[in-house]
Amino acid sequence: MLRHPVECATPGLVWSEQRMATTPHTHDTTAVEIQTRRHSAAHVMAEAVLELFPGARLGIGPAIEDGFYYDFDLPRTLTPDDLIAIEARMVEIIARNAPFSRRTLGREEALSHFRGQSQSFKVELIEALTSDVVMGARDTLAGSSDAAALAGSEVSLFRQGGFEDLCAGPHVARTGDVGVIKLLRVAGAYWRGDEHRPQLQRIYGTAWPTQSELDAYLWRQEEARKRDHRRLGIDLGLFLFSDQIGAGLPIWGEDGALLRSVVEDFWKVEHRAAGYQYVYSPAIGLTDLWNTSGHLSFYRENMYAPIVMDEQQFMLKPMNCPFHLQVFNRRTRSYRELPIRYNELGTVYRYEPAGTLHGLLRTRGFTQDDSHIFCRPDQLDAEVNGVLDLGLKLWKTFGFHDYHIELAVRDPANTSKYLGDDERWVQAEAVLERALKSHNLEYVRAEGEAVFYGPKIDLKLVDALGRRWQCTTIQVDFNLPERFDLSYIGEDGAHHRPFMVHRALLGSLERFIGVLIENYGGAFPTWLAPTQAIVLPVADRHNGYAESVERALTDRGVRASSDVRSERVNAKIRDAQLRKIPYMLVVGDREAEAGTASLRLRSGDNLGAIALADVVTRITDEIDAKA
């Protein structure tokens, strides 16, 4: 049993509170208890590391979802053996069952205390912490401080055994209450997340009340690994990467390409129905184009080097916007034709640092489901609303019903990073905010997250395991129309500047399909499955009937095949199961005689013999319903 946590009322370290706040279900008592346990485990780990590496400097050590970490500055890099040794020492410390105790120190006292121990990161934390508390600015490290107010502030410290740490708490009562721990991995992490500051060694671990809960967690991790789209991509033959092509450049294999084309076809039909006009644009454009668009000033580090031909410089496109602007601009536009909505599955190339590549979720070449909408000021609200309507329809059809939404706005402290005047930024933010509210979508404001040409809505899809995936982005762009001098002739006969909405609803086909794979664990709903039905003849003499069954399905547009190998049905079923094919139609003497098929579902359910026509209807109905 977990005893009552040590009480703590002092305003504490910003970081631990932030972590707690970002963890779901914090109001749940058991969640608070487990967070307390894990945070205490981090202290135990720090004690163990200090016992083994007396000179170690400590960074921060919060509880995180499913575990905890602590950052250390150590004289040498840790090896897997070190991890074992640290874990063993932690088990000892937990067995010592030392009580956690709290005391407070004045700011100056605390500073000299940690200076005396050469714990410079702790010193920095106190300096930041006390000013934050006084100034009420939780996220600001720097900032002017009121000396008088600071002098009176206090910080809390927690001790267990021979180890004392700056900490807001709360903690468990004794080290024995930490529970069952396991260290998972070591990773480099920049101090305060800043790549210009020292890199520390971060040890990740997890802690649970009992061994069986730890085992259950490790089992869940294993299950999650089985859903990894990179694993499934290989197993199901969906896509591949090749050393001969280059990192971050996926190739779609047979079934992956089929899946992708199903997604694309559906996307195109829905966009046409929503009043979009499809356009095509080239992969490269003259350097001057990217100058005009502002990409060379604001996006160059993500762009590939110029291609020189005939004394002209071209650059590979990292975005599709400038091309769509050209389509709009090719002739004078009337206010009567607005809104104009161009869409394109546009393949872009962006340089991404090698260490950030991750299967289909982070690549160097990807195809955005892109669109640019040009409209009058009085149409802007309706257009953004229309984008959300279409988005919701798509996401729901693909099986995503929960979203995590951010309204990304400028960093007010650094407006020089952005193009365009204040008034338009304020206007753009207001339009996005109104659209979210009118759809009753909850969102959080994210300052400093806007792109250089406008504020945006970033929408993350929440998958079957509760994980969030950044896919959608909806941006109001007041800047590119200006740069390319877009205009339309208004009712008054004068030129007016159109507004522009830039949006990708699935994000990129690569990432979206990666997310689809993980969400469904490779077992796609029938309308998406590359092979929707497979006919399994019991013996070779049933191959003829099997092929007629297959034809009955393919004639109705079902993606079906037959497994006519000289294998036993058991083997054919096993292979079909592993390929996660939704429908298996077993046919033998009885079925051939009666004109039926014995229907087995991917779930393992055996529905028995069903008249062929009914099987076909059942499958086509399900495909049509996109269920």
Next chain:
RNA sequence: GCCGAUGUAGCUCAGGGGUAGAGCAGCUGUUUCGUAAACAGCAGGCCGUGGGUUCGAAUCCCACCAUCGGCUCCA
């Protein structure tokens, strides 16, 4: 890009200074079978790439590339 780990057959992995091993997949043959793996045989690798050490390197050292776990960044 930064920190760490890893790289052996299509896949999963063993081996480890003296000219490469298993299972599955593949191919061939036999089997004709009723809801998650029939049997036998064959074939398959410049041990990520390039240097170095050595009589000899897949094995040791260095560099690079890629992948994995994180950090930072993002569709």
